[in-house]
Amino acid sequence: MPLLSLQEVTRSVELPDFSRLEILKGIDLDVEIGDHLSIVGRSGSGKSTLLNLLGLIDNPTTGSITFDGEPLEKLSGSKRDRKRGRDVGFIFQQFNLLAGRTALENVMTPLLYASGKQFWRRRTLASEMLERVGLGDRMASMPDKLSGGEQQRVAIARALVRSPRLILADEPTGALDVDTGKTVMALLDDVAEQSGAALITITHDPNVAALARRHYRLDNGVLHPIDVRRMLATSLPEAAL
Amino acid sequence: MIWRRAKKASDVADEAVRIAVPLEIEAAPPSREHRHSLLSAIVGSFVEAWDEVRINRTRVLLSLIGIGVAVCALATVVGAGAVFGQAQTEQSERFSGRPATIGVYPPYLENGVERADTAQFIAHMDAVIERYQISHSTPRFRGSVGVNLLDGRQYSAVQGVSAAYGVMHRVELGEGRWLTKTDEQRLAPAVVINDVFYETLGRPDLRTHPTIVLESDTTITAVVVGVLIPEPFENGLSLMMLPEPFVSLLGTGRTEDGNLSYELWVPEEQSAQLEQAISREVTASFGEGWRADANRNDYRVWGGPDPLEPLQWVVGGIAGLILLLGALGLVNISLVTVKYRVREIGVRRAFGATASRVFFAVMMESIVATIAAGVIGVAVAIAIVQNPAVQNLIAPGVQDLPPFPLEAALLALGASAAVGALAGLMPALVAVKVKVIDAIRY
Numbered sequence: 001m002p003l004l005s006l007q008e009v010t011r012s013v014e015l016p017d018f019s020r021l022e023i024l025k026g027i028d029l030d031v032e033i034g035d036h037l038s039i040v041g042r043s044g045s046g047k048s049t050l051l052n053l054l055g056l057i058d059n060p061t062t063g064s065i066t067f068d069g070e071p072l073e074k075l076s077g078s079k080r081d082r083k084r085g086r087d088v089g090f091i092f093q094q095f096n097l098l099a100g101r102t103a104l105e106n107v108m109t110p111l112l113y114a115s116g117k118q119f120w121r122r123r124t125l126a127s128e129m130l131e132r133v134g135l136g137d138r139m140a141s142m143p144d145k146l147s148g149g150e151q152q153r154v155a156i157a158r159a160l161v162r163s164p165r166l167i168l169a170d171e172p173t174g175a176l177d178v179d180t181g182k183t184v185m186a187l188l189d190d191v192a193e194q195s196g197a198a199l200i201t202i203t204h205d206p207n208v209a210a211l212a213r214r215h216y217r218l219d220n221g222v223l224h225p226i227d228v229r230r231m232l233a234t235s236l237p238e239a240a241l
Numbered sequence: 242m243i244w245r246r247a248k249k250a251s252d253v254a255d256e257a258v259r260i261a262v263p264l265e266i267e268a269a270p271p272s273r274e275h276r277h278s279l280l281s282a283i284v285g286s287f288v289e290a291w292d293e294v295r296i297n298r299t300r301v302l303l304s305l306i307g308i309g310v311a312v313c314a315l316a317t318v319v320g321a322g323a324v325f326g327q328a329q330t331e332q333s334e335r336f337s338g339r340p341a342t343i344g345v346y347p348p349y350l351e352n353g354v355e356r357a358d359t360a361q362f363i364a365h366m367d368a369v370i371e372r373y374q375i376s377h378s379t380p381r382f383r384g385s386v387g388v389n390l391l392d393g394r395q396y397s398a399v400q401g402v403s404a405a406y407g408v409m410h411r412v413e414l415g416e417g418r419w420l421t422k423t424d425e426q427r428l429a430p431a432v433v434i435n436d437v438f439y440e441t442l443g444r445p446d447l448r449t450h451p452t453i454v455l456e457s458d459t460t461i462t463a464v465v466v467g468v469l470i471p472e473p474f475e476n477g478l479s480l481m482m483l484p485e486p487f488v489s490l491l492g493t494g495r496t497e498d499g500n501l502s503y504e505l506w507v508p509e510e511q512s513a514q515l516e517q518a519i520s521r522e523v524t525a526s527f528g529e530g531w532r533a534d535a536n537r538n539d540y541r542v543w544g545g546p547d548p549l550e551p552l553q554w555v556v557g558g559i560a561g562l563i564l565l566l567g568a569l570g571l572v573n574i575s576l577v578t579v580k581y582r583v584r585e586i587g588v589r590r591a592f593g594a595t596a597s598r599v600f601f602a603v604m605m606e607s608i609v610a611t612i613a614a615g616v617i618g619v620a621v622a623i624a625i626v627q628n629p630a631v632q633n634l635i636a637p638g639v640q641d642l643p644p645f646p647l648e649a650a651l652l653a654l655g656a657s658a659a660v661g662a663l664a665g666l667m668p669a670l671v672a673v674k675v676k677v678i679d680a681i682r683y
Contacts (some may be wrong), residue, residue, distance in 0.1 A: 048679075055591065057677045078595040085593010092681055096588045100296035112285040113593035119281035158592075170681075 001069050002030040003165055003198050004054065009063035011049050023049045025221040027063070033165065035198040036189065038209035038228070041218035047202050050218060054200060055168050056084040068165075085113045089159030089197070091188070093171035095151040097143040103130060103154045104139040110162050118162060129157040133187060149180040156188055160195065167192050169201045173208050185211055286598065290605035294613065297578075304574040305614035307567030308660060312618030312653045313625075314560040319649030320626035321635050322553050327643045328636030333540035334411045338504055340541040341512035342409060345369075345503040348523055348533035357527055359501060365526045366503050369519055377506035379403040380484050384491045384500055387456040388478065390441060397438065397478035399455075401487025409506045413638055415439075417447040417467035420483055424466070430486030432463040435479040436471035457491050470638060512537055564660055571664040575607055579668040586672050587680025600669045607665025608658055615657025619650050 009027040012020045023046045031037065041047045052058035053065060056072060065072045067087065072080060089110075097106045104126050111122035118125065130139050133153040143151055152172065159167055172188060173181030185208055192199040203209050206228050215228040294301050334340075345366060348357040363380065370378050382401030387394050406412065407419035415436060424431040429452065434442075442465070445451040451465045463482065482490075507515050516535050523533035579586075586599055594602070623645045625631055632642060 052677070055677075057591070078597060081590070081593055081595040081598075084591070090588075090591045090681075092588075096584060096681055098585055098588065101292070105292070109589070110592035112289055113589075113595075113598065115281040119285060162593075 316622030611661030
C-alpha cells in the first residue's frame, strides 16, 4: 500500500467571470515509503497547487488522495492539520526560519504541536536533531547569524524533528549557491534515506531533480514521468523547463 | 543505538558536515500520536504566546503602556476607595460607635412624668452586662464642670466613660494616651482633654503630668494624660474621665436630665435579639408601667447612599475610557503585526498548527501581554495605595488600614484579560484565514 496516493486528481478554481480555471488535470501518483521523487515544472505550471495537495493543505476538486490508505476527504480540518504536523515535513526555498528565535527554538517549533513525549522532550529532541545535521555548536545562533547553508540545515532539522514519513522539499536549493546546494541536498537525501521517509523534491534545477530515483515534470497541470538524466545530457537543459 | 558516520561532502569545505545518524531509531516506525493531548496543546499555546511576547517585548511593551496605565488607574481607584472608605467608616465609628453598638437609656414611666432612679438603673445595667458577657461596654455620664485657668474660670463639657469607650469609639489621640483600668486607682483622676482645652492650657508637655482643677459639687485636681485629635468646628472645652471620678465630682444626677446612657458593643448578628432582650429585661426590672429603650445607634443602621460612590464612578469611568483607548491601540498594533506575521503563521500551519490553535495562540499572545501589563499595573497600584504618604493624604489618621482589596486586583486583572481577549479577537480571525502555501511561497 503506497504511503501517499493521488488518483485522477484535478484542482480547479472559479474565476471572477464565473468560468473555471483547471490548474491540475488528472494527476495519478503513488509515493511509497522510502521513495525519492522529483517534480520539475515552470512557474505557473501548478507546482504550488500540487504542493498544497501533497502536503495535506488543500482538497482536490475531483479525484481522491489517500495517505496511508486513509482517504483525506474524510478527515476534518483539524485532523488533517494534526496528521500533517505528524507525518509531513516541509522544507522551503527561503528557509522560512522564524526570526528572533534561535536555531534550537526554530527546530523546537513543530514539537509545540506534538503531544506526549515529543512535546515534553522538545528541547532534547531538537538538540539531537541539530547535532545530526552538524549544527550542535550553533544552537543558540539566530537565523541572521547563520549562512544560507546553515539556515537550510536548520530547516531540514526542523522538518525532520517529528520523524515525518513524507518530506516535501520546495526548491530546497533555490536560495543557495551551487556548492552549498549540493551539500544540503546530500544531507537531505542521506537523512531521508536513513529515516525511511519518502522525499518529494519540487525544483527548477534538473541537477537537483536528478538526485531523485523517480522524476516527473508538471506541464500545464499534467504530470508526466521524465528522464532527467537524458535531459541533462542535452544542451541547455534548463531551457526545457 | 548504533551510530555511523554519514558520507562526507568533500567538495565544499565550509559547508561540509559530518553527521551522525541513528539507525535504529529511524528504522523503527515513527511514533504515532493517537490522541492529541489537550494538556500539551494548552501548555504549547501558552509557550507560543509567551515566546511571542518575549521576542517582541519592545513592541509589546510600547503597545501595553496604555493598558498598564489604565489598569493601574482602575486598581488605584478601587484600592484608594477602600482606604478612603475605611477612613469614613472609622470617622462614623468615632461618632456613633462600632457596629453593633446598642444604646440603652434609663426607663421612664409611660405617663412621661417620672424617670427611673439612676443608681437602680446602673445596678440593672451591671447585671445585664454580666449576664450577657458583653466584653465592651461603657456608661456615658454627661455633665459640665468649672475649670480654673490662668485667664479665669471657664466651663468644660465632661463625660464619664469606661476604658472600653476608647476601643468602641476608635478614640484617636494627638498626644499622650487613653484612659486605662489602672487609672481607677489614681488619687488624682486621669483626664483626656480635647485640643481646644490643650491649647487653652498652653500645650504643656504631658510628660510633666500637667494638672487642672475641676469644680462642681466638690473640687478635684485631675492629671491630663491624653489629648484628643483636633476636630473640625470644635470651639468649646471638653474632657473625658472614668465613671468613678465623674460620680465623685458630679454625682450620678437624675436620669431626667438625660445625662446618662449605656453603650454596649455586641456582635452585629445578635444585635436585634439583644436589643429586644435587654429592653425587656430592664423594663421588667422596674415593674409595671415602666418602659426602657435599647436601640442600635451605630452608623450602619442609618443607611443612606455611599458618599464615595459618585467619586468612584467618575474615576472608574475615566479609567475605563483609558482602558478602551489602550485596547484600540492594541487592536491596531496587533492587526498590523499579524499582517507582518503571515509567513510565520503559514510556517506554523505547515508544521501542524490547527486553525483553532493559531486562533488561540494569537488570542493568547494578546491576553498574556495584557495580563502581564495588568500585573504590573496592579503592582504599581498597590505600591501607590500602600504608600504611607499617599495613605496619609487620602485618609489621615486611619487606625485599621485595610489591605489592598483583593477585588480591586481581580477586577483590574479581569479587565486587562478582557481587553486582551477583545483586542486579540480581530487579529486572531485574520491569522486563521492565512493560506498556508501562499503565505510561505510569496
